[in-house]
Amino acid sequence: MAPRLWPVVKFLVKGGVAGGTVYLVYQEGLLGSGDRGEAALKKAREVVPPALREWGAYLSRQTGVELPAVPQISFSLGSSWNSGVQAAMAALSVAPTRAGMYFQDGWRRVKDLIK
Secondary structure (H helix, E strand, O other): OHHHHHHHHHHHHHHHHHHHHHHHHHHOOOOOOHHHHHHHHHHHHHHHHHHHHHHHHHHHHHHOOOOOOOOOOOOOHHHHHHHHHHHHHHHHHHHHHHHHHHHHHHHHHHHHHHO
16 A cells, blocks of 8 residues: 555645745745845845755754855846846747748758759
8 A cells, every 4th residue: 555655645745845836936926026026036045045054054963964065156047037038039039030041941952852
């Protein structure tokens, strides 16, 4: 019975984590306006690093193993997101022209093969 129950338990745990994540994102306002998202990001930048240091110290005391320091990440999420969106939009904007160009090139090659 236990081998049959394990996949169900795994599915329920994964579903709970996913549901909790969606609930947290909704409660923090990340699905709302940009101002609310910016405020949530600012709050996370203030709260998360001290929490990671605190948990690292706790685990070090409990296990006796010294954990490495939390790395400092200093990149702009907004600029990274914007550059990705701009690249995707640029690719989509030239897609019809490129498709026509590739079609004409392919058609020319087919004509050359038939001759």
